[in-house]
Amino acid sequence: MHPNIEELLALQSDDNRISDIEKKIAALAPRLKELDSVRQKAADAVQRSESTIESEQQRQRDISARVELHKKQQERNLAQLDSIKKMKEATAAMSQVETTRRLVAEDESELAAMGRRTETMRADVERARAALTAAEEEQASAREEIASEQGTLEAELKEARGERTGKAANVDRSLLGKYDRIRSRRDNALYPLRGPSCGNCDTAIPLQRRNVMAADGTIEVCEGCGVLLYPG
Ligand SMILES: [Zn+2]
Incomplete structure (x- = not known):
């Protein structure tokens, strides 16, 4: 066998090993993605429950501020009422006091209801946080396993590429160039002749070219499929 053929076959076997390792590394990505998506769902639930309670608390603060304003207003209303002597003015002021009293009562009752809702929301946040922690703990060993597989494969890949x-x-430079070009389009670039034909696509190789290949151990390109052929 022509020495270049042996070297090229060894190279092809290394390339196959490299692409096997690369495929294994690529196969880890969807496993990680699946874990990430499960974790993300739990994290989104935490986020949603937190923002629900935050907007409820913001409304609570707004209403409390309004109650304070109305209470101060009511103090002024009552003070005014004391100084009023005319009946008509007193009726209007009484009506103002009554309106303010009703507004404060409504807001306070709303605040009480919000207080109860906030308790439920707090429990929701706690539940969502616990679910996230549980998901993360559950995933820890799977993530560790993937990371360790990845480390092993990366080391193998580095070694295989070095070899x-x-x-x-x-390998002869121009032959290597041809091989690399073919290899970039397909998995195997080098095939033996099978009888009188290409070992990959079965296209018949003219007798004269086969004779030259057999005599000199040269490597020819198959006109059918473009792979490199060597005398088998
Ligand atoms: Zn062929």
Whole structure:
């Protein structure tokens, strides 16, 4: 066998090993993505429950501020009432006192209801946070496993690439260029002749070219599929 053929076959075997490892590394991504999506759902639920309670608390603060204003207003109303002598003015002032009293009562009753709702919301936040923590704890070992597999594969890949570089240095430059170009389009670039035909696509190779290949151990490009052919 022509020495270049042996070297090229060794290179092809390294390349197959490298692409196997790369496929295994790529296969880890969807596993991580699935874990991330489960965790994200739990984190989103926490976010939603927190923002619900935050907007409720903001409304609570707004209403409390309004109650304070109305109470101060009521103090002024009552003070005014004391100084009023005319009946008509007293009736209007009494009506103002009554309106303010009703507004304060409505707001205070709303605040009480909000207080009860906030308790429920707080429980929702706690539940969502606990679910997130549980999801993270549940995922810890799966994530560790993926990280360790990834580490092992990366190390294997580095080693395989190093070996490949060493072997590529032994292959004739122009042949290596052809091989790399073909390899960039397909998994295997190098096939043996199978009888009188291409070992990949079965296109018949003219007898004369086969004779030259057999005599010189040269590598030819298949006109049918474009792979490199060597005498088998
Ligand atoms: Zn072919």
